[in-house]
Amino acid sequence: MVACANQDPKDKAQDEKISRFLSGVNHTLMFMSGKGGVGKSTTAVNVALLLSEKGHKVGLLDIDIHGPSVAGLLGLKGMPINIVNEKIQPFQVNDNLRVVTFQGFLDNPDQPIIWRGPVKMGVILQLLADVDWGELDFLIIDSPPGTGDEPLTVAQRVPECRAVVITTPQEIALADVRKSLNFCKQTNLKILGIIENMSGFVCPSCGVRHDIFKTGGGEKTAEQWGIAFLGKIPIDPGVVEAGDLGSGIIKTDGPAKSCLEEIVRRIQENLDSATENK
């Protein structure tokens, strides 16, 4: 059930502000998942890094208020937030990648955020409306798992946004993904496609493949729902290492890197054909 309140005049002004601030952004993608821990932030961060390495201007916005991971995955823990003329200045990670995460506002990153919905929504709206992104080819939004205030705010306030849904292949994750897909339908959030993460593991010592969380569930779900399948990423210890070091998958040479490169290619292809068919 989607509980959408009637639009308040204040909302209209806020919406205008959001579209003004995002007017220089070509594509906005929200990375979502039904279940926690399926690798949504890892995928979002690495897709952003790979796009930026290809020369695209990329913004990465972490709207996971309770468990932000983007700063850690990029090795940026403790980065301060810079505000100039009341506009949040994104942190420059490389020539083409700029990042904003709520973590930058916290003095102590280990302090839990204990807020109710309206306060949280105010912060998310501020992260959408007050960041000085400038011109971007891609804005990638990393949302927390599930269908709460954070993805709902983006779905309602950023009409040009498209969802990229991450899942692992086993039924317990797919059951929650179906909720995410229904959420997209009910909020009219366009879906760019599904990514299946942690899809099989090839033992580096003996070369035998083990489908630890099964395989193919994300692809099958995409087929059943008539949604694009963007690709599979295997379990790769290099991904964990890159995440813990904050270095990004770009610096690894395991099997996940080539799969992510292929996924980035499909994301671009699908966006191009979506734009042509507009």
Ligand SMILES: Nc1ncnc2c1ncn2[C@@H]1O[C@H](COP(=O)(O)OP(=O)(O)OP(=O)(O)O)[C@@H](O)[C@H]1O
């Ligand atoms: N393909 C993979 N192979 C191995 N480990 C992975 C893979 N994808 C993600 N991981 C690891 O799984 C853990 C969880 O990943 P991540 O934080 O990206 O998940 P999430 O879905 O964003 O979680 P949250 O519920 O906090 O939003 C991390 O330690 C990450 O390194």
